[in-house]
Amino acid sequence: MKNKLILFAIFILTIFWYQLTKADSEFELPVFTPADLRPTLVHPSLIGKTTHIIPEFSFTNQYGDNITQENVQNKIYIANFFFTSCPSICIDLTNNLKIVQDAFEEGEIIILSHSVDPEVDTISRLMKYQNINQINGKNWFLLRGKMEEIIKMAQLGYFAIASVENHVENSLIHTENITLIDNKSQIRGIYNGTSELEMRYLIDDINSLLNEK
Secondary structure (H helix, E strand, C coil): CHHHHHHHHHHHHHHHHHHHHHHHHHCCCCCECHHHCCHHHCCCCCCCCCCCCCCCCEEECCCCCEEEHHHHCCCEEEEEEECCCCCCHHHHHHHHHHHHHHCCCCCCEEEEEEECCCCCCCHHHHHHHHHHCCCCCCCEEEEECCHHHHHHHHHHHCCCCCCCCCCCCCCCCCCCEEEEECCCCCEEEEEECCCHHHHHHHHHHHHHHHHHC
16 A cells, blocks of 8 residues: 555656646747837837837947847847946946856857947947956947937837936936847847846746757
8 A cells, every 4th residue: 555655656746747847848938029018118109019020230349340130140149238437237237248148158149238328438448348347259249339229229129218208318328128139030038137136037048049949
């Protein structure tokens, strides 16, 4: 009788473990569209849309190279917004993105960090920022461009901000949001870049996407 109870218990535990691992293996990250997100993250012109891909872009990186959609074509990448003279959240953003950078082999992911202060953040200043913060410039591009194009990408591309109407005139955009984009230019996650815990979630989600390929 005792042996039968032990065998029954093992059977139940085996079924439970199988269901649990099966659920994990079948989990897929959602594809985010404007209709899935809080209105505070979506520009009014996009509210309710049920499809979304990242629009085309063209910026200059810390090496003076032109970076476009072609550089991330068929690749998993993450995007955020910062400026080199930021004394607050940008420091946390950069340090936490270094955790993500170091979690992957070279070439597995790309990081696009867009400066929201392009007048100050020249190519040479971006390169200095790279060197100070030990950024791997082969996979992590610090981008600058026209301010209107930066805002367009923040609003209409990566849902980092809904609008800039509430910002003081001439002030710089602050956002802690980091956006995860898959190899089909679809948004698969938005994270608080000042949180180390959320960076762990981001790393796990990137690994999930890498396993999908």
